[in-house]
Amino acid sequence: DGKPNTDFQVPDGMKLIAINRKTGMRAAEGDPNTIVEAFKPGTGPADSYWVIGMGADGSNGSGGALSPQANQAIQDGGGGLY
Structure with missing residues (x-):
């Protein structure tokens, strides 16, 4: 213009x-x-980030403390707010 x-x-x-x-x-x-x-x-x-369900070493990030339901929701996508 x-x-x-x-x-x-x-x-x-x-x-x-x-x-x-x-x-x-x-x-x-x-x-x-x-x-x-x-x-x-x-x-x-x-400065850092954390992916739900994944620790820095490839573990689940919580020392195995995830419940089967939480682990399933993470793997399936869980639906969330969307």
Whole structure:
């Protein structure tokens, strides 16, 4: 519409942080999947994450304490709120 393009002006207090587009976590130096997102003061990408039903070592994450019903809901998708 005839107007020149202008650069995005980051609002005061906002931080631009490189994150990994696949994990949503802070990107490592040289990560090819990096995008930059703006964060409000006091916020930022997560430092860690936990997948329900899966521990970091591939276990169920709770030392086997999941009930059969909970384990079945996790495996079946459980329906949830959707």
